[in-house]
Amino acid sequence: MTDASATPTPSEAPAQEPEQDSAEPIERKSFLSWLSVGWIAFAAATGGFFTMMGRFMFPNVLFEPPQSFTIGFPDDFQIGVVDERFKDSRGIWVVRSYDGLYALSTVCTHLGCTPNWLITDNKFKCPCHGSGFRKSGINFEGPAPRPLERYKVTLTEDGQVFVDKSVKFQYEKGQWDLPGAILKV
Amino acid sequence: MLELIKNTIDFLSQPSISLTMILVAFPFVFPPTEKFDVWHRKLKLHKIWTKQGGLIGLVFITLYFFLGFTDEHFSLILKKPDNVPIIFIIYSVLFFLWLSMYQAYENDKRMAAGEPVAEYYPAKEKVLVWPDLVFIEFIALILMTVFLLIWSIALPAPLEQAANPTLSPNPAKAPWYFLGLQEMLVYFDPWIAGVLFPSLMILGLMAIPYFDRNKEGSGYYSFAQRRKSIFIFLYGWLVLWIFPIVVGTFFRGPNWNFFGPFEEWSVAKVVALSNVNLSDYIWVKMLRIGLPSNPLIRESVGIVFILAYFGVIPIVLARGKLRALLEKLGPIRYGLIVFLALAMMLLPIKMYLRWTLNLKYIIAIPEAFFNI
Known part of the structure; x- marks a missing residue:
């Protein structure tokens, strides 16, 4: 600060003079302590706000469809057919091939859209960026970097197919050979 | 007609x-x-x-x-x-x-x-705000x-029906x-096209005043x-x-x-777009020995390509055509400019590789979500 920019002379700013007189002068020390009180209060309020926001991310109750369920008997599924009955309700395609029965995730491995099963082209095709997957789930066109994921399929005691979506099998990690990735029927 | x-x-x-x-x-x-x-x-x-x-x-x-x-x-x-x-x-x-x-x-x-x-206007001429x-x-x-x-x-x-995660509109735009x-x-992979390239665009635009110190045209x-x-x-x-x-x-x-x-x-x-990774071209189609199990060996050719693209080209240009630019701007500015320019060229290059060779990824390591 130079003199030029400091306190204006009365002739330049006459209106400000009386106000400065009426206001009580604030000491430097008390100003600093009030400033820190203000900042601490502000930080506490902001911190509290973000803590509440964070708490909001973990609701007490989550209404999610169950992650494991039965989908019927193996004979309900024809060989060579992609079963779309569980796409909307469970988010899986059930495919039965000559090797067995498997459950494919309906989430594109590129950016998470839901591909469509094109029966005439015999492929899953994603409408967002054009990724294509074969009936096995192997990616063969478009930008998807890896095949569709498979979920664990087992048989229940009464012979029904049981899908567990909490266990997934990824081809690129060599998990499709593991037990549960495909149900031999 | x-x-x-x-x-x-x-x-x-x-x-x-x-x-x-x-x-x-x-x-x-x-x-x-x-x-x-x-x-x-x-x-x-x-x-x-x-x-x-x-x-x-x-x-x-x-x-x-x-x-x-x-x-x-x-x-x-x-x-x-x-x-x-x-x-x-x-x-x-x-x-x-x-x-x-x-x-x-x-x-x-x-x-x-x-x-x-x-x-140009004479200094006395004024327009009031x-x-x-x-x-x-x-x-x-x-x-x-x-x-x-x-x-x-x-x-x-457009107001459509309530969002349904299992139904993507076709085409989804x-x-x-x-x-x-x-x-x-x-x-490109989501992290490149959705994160890296947009960040490079913003940073590159912000960096223009530091690169371009030509006072002409101001x-x-x-x-x-x-x-x-x-x-x-x-x-x-x-x-x-x-x-x-x-x-x-x-x-x-x-x-x-x-x-x-x-x-x-x-x-x-x-x-029909059967896309093939560079590693498939090399190990399966040219050498006919199948993909190596170690991803780093499998993708070594692609990694060398990318490193050469961003590492060797700037040096070659610095010795040749862009020597004057290097001398004018210094190595840091020069390096950043050439890096950004090469990144700008990567998009059309990748497009052409996709259209001509059906190339999916130059480096494809889906195990680590690293695909270029």
Whole structure:
């Protein structure tokens, strides 16, 4: 600060003079302590706000469809057919091939859209960026970097197919050979 | 006759052909060097940036849209409320491009003749902020509000059924301003096209004042004094940003297949695109020994390619053509500029590799979500 920019002379700013007189002068020390009180209060309020926001991310109750369920008997599924009955309700395609029965995730491995099963082209095709997957789930066109994921399929005691979506099998990690990735029927 | 024109436009609109035409024409329309400028003038392309040239351009684009609105297939796309801003964008981008280039060429002519530029004014001349500027701003604000109100009433935002995670619309399109990014996502992994490239764009734009210390052209329009900088900027703006938005809006249909503007958007259109990774080409098709199990060995060729692209090319250029730039700007600025320029070239390179070789990824390590 130079003199030029400091306190204006009365002739330049006459209106400000009386106000400065009426206001009580604030000491430097008390100003600093009030400033820190203000900042601490502000930080506490902001911190509290973000803590509440964070708490909001973990609701007490989550209404999610169950992650494991039965989908019927193996004979309900024809060989060579992609079963779309569980796409909307469970988010899986059930495919039965000559090797067995498997459950494919309906989430594109590129950016998470839901591909469509094109029966005439015999492929899953994603409408967002054009990724294509074969009936096995192997990616063969478009930008998807890896095949569709498979979920664990087992048989229940009464012979029904049981899908567990909490266990997934990824081809690129060599998990499709593991037990549960495909149900031999 | 009309069918022939429409089929020709459909054919030329394929991104492989239209991008090639744009890339070839670009240095002749915006000559980055004196040599190109000679051709630019020989081909009479500088006439584009005159009033007659602008008028002819306006007539051509309007004819194109007129043809589109009378066509049963193209009109469906053009009349979609979401796509109306893209028609505005084409007109406004080209108009402001023309306007600035027109002013730049006028100034270049004046400076060549030894006259002051059009923006020059004697120091005594003054315009007051209030009322001259603020009043114009206020009127513009009111007109813009009226325009937005009418637009929102005439073309209401589409309201669809409640979101359903198992049902993606076909084609599923991003908002129009993100369609360029969505087009990049066809060629790149999400983290590159969605995170790395946008960050590089923003950082690169922020870095321009630190790279470009050419004081010429400051405060007035000029092309001749800033050929290279304008060329690089317009390449990024028109080719890498506007062009993919236009492609994504008008030319991408069901299953994200490419459709010419006058073609019917048929879900049944089959385009065979068996994409293959570089590692598959090398280990399976050329060496016929199958993919190695270690991903680093499997992708070694792609990794070497990428490292060479970003590591060797700057050094080669520094010893050759860009030696003057290196000496002028120093190694850090030079390195950053060449890195950003190479990153800008990576998009068309990857597009061409996809179109010609069906190449999916140069480096493909899905185990670690690392694909380039």
